[in-house]
Amino acid sequence: MVDPILSAQNLTKSYAPEQGCFSIELDVWPGEVLGIVGESGSGKSTLLRLLSGQEYPDNGSIQFKTRDHESIDLTEATESTLRYLGRTEFGIIHQNPRDGLRLRISAGGNIGERLMGIGQRHYGDIRSIASQWMREVEIDPGRIDDKPLNFSGGMQQRLQIARNLVTNPRLIFMDEPTGGLDVSVQAKLLDTLKGLVQELGIAVIIVTHDMGVARLLADRLLVMKNGQVIESGLTDQVLDDPHAAYTQQLVASILQVN
Amino acid sequence: MIPESDTYNFAYLDEQTKRMIRRGLLKAVSVPGLQIPFGGREMPLPYGWGTGGIQVTAAVIGEDDCLKVIDQGADDTTNAVSIRRFFAKTASVATTEVTEDATLIQTRHRIPETPLVAGQILIYQVPIPEPLRFIEPRETETRKMHALSEYGVMHVKLYEDIAQFGQIATAYAYPVLVNGRYVMDPSPIPKFDNPKMHQNPALQLFGAGREKRLYAVPPYTDVESLDFEDHRFEVQSWDENCALCGSNDTFLDEVIVDDAGSRMFVCSDTHFCNRRQELSNG
Numbered sequence: 001m002v003d004p005i006l007s008a009q010n011l012t013k014s015y016a017p018e019q020g021c022f023s024i025e026l027d028v029w030p031g032e033v034l035g036i037v038g039e040s041g042s043g044k045s046t047l048l049r050l051l052s053g054q055e056y057p058d059n060g061s062i063q064f065k066t067r068d069h070e071s072i073d074l075t076e077a078t079e080s081t082l083r084y085l086g087r088t089e090f091g092i093i094h095q096n097p098r099d100g101l102r103l104r105i106s107a108g109g110n111i112g113e114r115l116m117g118i119g120q121r122h123y124g125d126i127r128s129i130a131s132q133w134m135r136e137v138e139i140d141p142g143r144i145d146d147k148p149l150n151f152s153g154g155m156q157q158r159l160q161i162a163r164n165l166v167t168n169p170r171l172i173f174m175d176e177p178t179g180g181l182d183v184s185v186q187a188k189l190l191d192t193l194k195g196l197v198q199e200l201g202i203a204v205i206i207v208t209h210d211m212g213v214a215r216l217l218a219d220r221l222l223v224m225k226n227g228q229v230i231e232s233g234l235t236d237q238v239l240d241d242p243h244a245a246y247t248q249q250l251v252a253s254i255l256q257v258n
Numbered sequence: 259m260i261p262e263s264d265t266y267n268f269a270y271l272d273e274q275t276k277r278m279i280r281r282g283l284l285k286a287v288s289v290p291g292l293q294i295p296f297g298g299r300e301m302p303l304p305y306g307w308g309t310g311g312i313q314v315t316a317a318v319i320g321e322d323d324c325l326k327v328i329d330q331g332a333d334d335t336t337n338a339v340s341i342r343r344f345f346a347k348t349a350s351v352a353t354t355e356v357t358e359d360a361t362l363i364q365t366r367h368r369i370p371e372t373p374l375v376a377g378q379i380l381i382y383q384v385p386i387p388e389p390l391r392f393i394e395p396r397e398t399e400t401r402k403m404h405a406l407s408e409y410g411v412m413h414v415k416l417y418e419d420i421a422q423f424g425q426i427a428t429a430y431a432y433p434v435l436v437n438g439r440y441v442m443d444p445s446p447i448p449k450f451d452n453p454k455m456h457q458n459p460a461l462q463l464f465g466a467g468r469e470k471r472l473y474a475v476p477p478y479t480d481v482e483s484l485d486f487e488d489h490r491f492e493v494q495s496w497d498e499n500c501a502l503c504g505s506n507d508t509f510l511d512e513v514i515v516d517d518a519g520s521r522m523f524v525c526s527d528t529h530f531c532n533r534r535q536e537l538s539n540g
Contacts, residue, residue, distance in 0.1 A: 105418060109414050113410055113414050116411075116413040
């Protein structure tokens with residue numbers, strides 16, 4: 001019996017009535033992709049910030065299982081523990097790569113930062129790992145010394161993924177990873193993501209309002225509205241046979257291009 | 259009541275200000291390398307000219323002290339001369355250019371070539387005390403990074419150097435780890451001087467006037483320059499010797515001597531250089 005890697009009980013963070021998220025219960029198992037969908041203001045991003053330890057909840061608990069099978073309650077962990085987990089066990093992919101990258105530091109330096117942060121002190125090793133990861137996310141390793149400032153949006157987003165995966169995190173948080181990219185670049189990025197997730201067997205929590213992204217990447221879905229989870233289940237199940245009225249609307253709203 | 263007077267208080271600053279700075283310095287000495295905020299005062303010289311160093315000097319100087327002031331190693335440049343005269347006038351202390359005779363040495367950008375001894379105090383003028391500032395503009399964040407020893411980004415800076423120039427090209431303000439705990443900016447001294455900070459018998463105090471920070475390296479403290487396993491910390495070296503005294507193991511300045519572009523290399527530490535010339539002339 002495998003335990004969930006992350007498990008939240010009664011998670012509540014309230015900014016105002018119906019703003020924030022309320023009494024959320026969820027489990028994430030190792031190797032699965034959990035999608036969180038819902039409209040703007042439904043509490044998706046708040047939930048993600050709580051789960052990734054970037055914010056403390058008003059109520060509830062979040063149990064995280066570390067590499068060493070230790071169980072940590074993120075709601076009671078010190079900031080230093082949370083930041084350490086953030087560098088070693090978590091990866092956070094921001095919607096805007098500018099928030100997740102250092103634009104004036106070379107691509108190699110961006111990928112190497114987490115390695116140096118956990119004590120890697122061999123320049124040659126850092127560099128070869130960095131170029132290996134650039135190949136992995138399909139950026140030409142010849143651009144290792146270029147600054148991400150001069151990269152395209154899609155390349156920046158792929159670099160952000162490499163920067164996060166370099167320390168072999170076990171749980172990745174993504175907030176609208178394809179937002180702001182054009183459709184063909186989105187497809188390419190989703191392809192890369194899907195490949196990496198399957199290859200590395202990492203757990204992913206992905207927040208999106210794009211049903212296409214959810215269908216392609218997520219194994220399970222949570223649908224949120226007004227800060228509450230109104231429906232959950234396997235992705236195909238939820239999208240093909242939505243029960244809640246809101247979910248039906250959401251599914252029906254996908255543009256059909258024929 | 260403090261009696262009114264026509265003259266400045268001893269060493270210019272009032273006694274309460276000096277006490278405040280000394281309290282900050284005590285804290286700084288207790289936690290080597292940690293930056294301590296202090297209520298920096300307006301001084302009668304512009305920020306960037308040594309307002310931090312001059313306040314520290316004013317706080318620790320006593321009637322029996324003998325003061326030496328250097329600017330880029332030289333005793334005879336404008337900044338050095340005027341700060342020395344400032345204390346001669348406001349504190350009536352003895353001043354000197356001889357490193358061994360000085361009990362207090364205020365410095366801008368150099369550590370004297372003559373080894374310091376126990377009992378001496380070296381006071382640095384610091385423009386930017388925060389070594390993490392280049393990568394993190396938020397003070398709240400850099401404080402947190404110091405508190406949690408999150409120093410990975412310091413190596414990112416060195417990584418960028420090697421990636422761009424093939425070697426660690428940082429030549430001054432080279433970051434150091436003090437007492438195995440805090441990463442510190444040693445002020446813009448050349449990295450040539452970094453090894454002199456390690457286990458130095460003298461007390462080293464740092465004052466940043468504009469940023470209002472104090473920090474310190476107590477005597478006999480470990481000061482380690484950051485580096486990579488395969489790109490070690492190295493100090494500068496020169497192919498030439500000092501043109502005036504012939505020294506081959508000191509920090510040399512390159513000086514252009516005429517309109518034709520002729521140049522020569524001379525010691526930046528004027529006292530050390532003059533001494534060697536006197537000795538060789540007999």
